[in-house]
Amino acid sequence: MKLSSALKALSERLEHEFRDPSLLIRALTHGSHGGEADNQRLEFLGDRVLGLVIAEALLEADPRADEGRIAPRFNTLVRRETCAEVARQVDLGAGLKLGRSEMLGGGRRKEAVLADAMEAVIAAVYLDAGLDAARRMILRLWAGRIAAAPEDARDAKSALQEWAQARGMTPPDYVLVSREGPDHAPRFVIEARLSTGEVERAEAATKRVAEHAAAAALLGRLEG
Structure with missing residues (x-):
């Protein structure tokens, strides 16, 4: 099986030449495509490979x-938003195989679709060439993020809740404004x-990110 020119370009961006190209094709096949195996099982495996490599990297770094x-x-490093950021970094969306409705609905840009595909690609590299190959790719793509991950990387919602509880207050509420x-x-x-x-608001492409941004803004004002 040969890769299309688009997938060859993606393989080059990943810096991995697949001995079994079908693994990359399956990793990029969304469930909406139909007619062939999708990437769900690979996504499940890739999530575990990513977790192992990131855990090793953090323990070694500190x-x-x-x-x-x-x-x-x-x-912070293995969450969906980060996986989607890395997927955008290598333009993974350009190689996705989507059903017509998902494609018309902007599936190539959806955070969940990109994150799942990124994890599936990690599994594809792992199955194609082993853990060392997958580790090299992950450490290269995540390198800047690993180095930049703050020592106190509690998410803003947890930090705000701890702030409130320490003062005998009820947990914060998060209200969808629009x-x-x-x-x-x-x-x-x-x-x-x-x-x-006290109230602060934020806007983002997902509720989760908006909630965290609002919590961070409020916490910043309270501690400022």
């Missing part, structure tokens, strides 16, 4: 760090609210 310091950084835009490119406006009346 031999004295305990689990409490490493776990938040780990979660949702605009088409399904493939929505914009959510979320408010983070404390029981004492």
Whole structure:
């Protein structure tokens, strides 16, 4: 089986030449495509390979760090948003095999679709050439993010909740103010609210990101 010119270009961006090209094709096949195996099983495997490699990298980078310091950084590096960012970095969306409705709905830009495909590609490299090959690719693509992951990488929502609880307050509320835009490119406006009346809002392409941004804004004001 030969790769198309687009997939050959993607393979070059990944810096991995597939001995079994069908693995890359399957990794890029979304469930909406139909008629052939999709990438769900590969995504499941790739998630575990990514977790192992990132955990190893963090332990090696900071031999004295305990689990409490490493776990938040780990979660930041393997979460869906980060996987989707890496997928965009290598233009993974250009190689996706989507059904017509998913393609028309902007599937090549959807965070969940990109994140799942990125994990599936990791599994494809692992199955094609082993753990060392997968590790090399992950460490290259995630290198800047691993180096930049803050020592205190608690997500903003957790940090804000801890701030409130330390002062005897109820946990913050997150309220959807508005949702605009088409399904493939929505914009959510979320408010983070404390029981004492403090409020900050943020806008993002997903509710989760907007909630975290609002929490970060509110926490920054409270601690500023």
